[in-house]
């Protein structure tokens with residue numbers, strides 16, 4: 001463990017490109033519920049009734065309303081110390097890439113520039129018929145699913161169960177995992193594939209993996225370092241370490 005920590009410090013001093021693979025846990029401290037675990041959404045709601053295309057066709061109003069409700073929660077909340085720290089780390093590395101399974105838009109709101117959203121974004125929508133986009137707009141809601149000019153229903157741009165991931169975002173994420181110096185896995189149970197392939201791709205390519213989670217996960221034994229604690233507390237400590245290591249590097253040269 002101590003040895004791995006020393007390795008991390010050296011890596012942070014020399015790393016040019018770092019990747020953050022994030023999940024619902026990074027937004028938990030902003031008050032957004034996670035999917036699994038003690039207060040997880042999927043304990044109370046059935047994903048098969050809400051997060052799939054057939055459910056939307058069967059009950060468009062219920063599914064639309066559910067995502068409007070989640071959007072409202074997201075709008076009332078803000079990015080937390082973990083999102084802000086990742087954004088601040090952009091000042092210390094050539095490239096900081098965020099690969100996220102979250103749809104809450106918090107990484108962008110926190111100022112991260114390179115964000116690959118593998119499961120969509122709650123601010124975006126499109127017509128199921130002609131695919132016309134309705135992004136970042138206030139659609140007329142009032143419990144009714146808005147319709148497109150072509151007559152098709154407008155759906156949230158969220159990847160539902162059984163659907164493909166956005167091709168470009170996934171392929172860019174794969175490349176980021178293959179070419180980074182360090183990959184952080186933050187606040188994810190890492191059980192939903194293909195998104196959860198990303199850390200394994202980094203591992204296969206010999207990259208250093210650091211997990212930050214309040215508990216052990218499937219990935220804890222795969223990671224080179226597993227840090228147990230809240231993302232909003234641990235990531236600022238990593239930033240502090242980066243500051244120390246980068247300054248130390250400067251004094252040395």
Ligand code: OAD
Nearest residue numbers: 023024025028034035036101187188189190213214230231
């Ligand atoms: P999960 O709800 O499966 O996992 C959240 C993880 O965050 C758990 O491992 C928690 O222990 C951890 N956690 C909670 N609070 C934390 C904190 N403050 N700091 C650090 N870690 C914390 O969420 P995801 O892994 O994101 O997909 O779930 C993956 C996908 O499953 C989601 O994108 C969603 C869901 O079904 C779709 O909607 C398509």
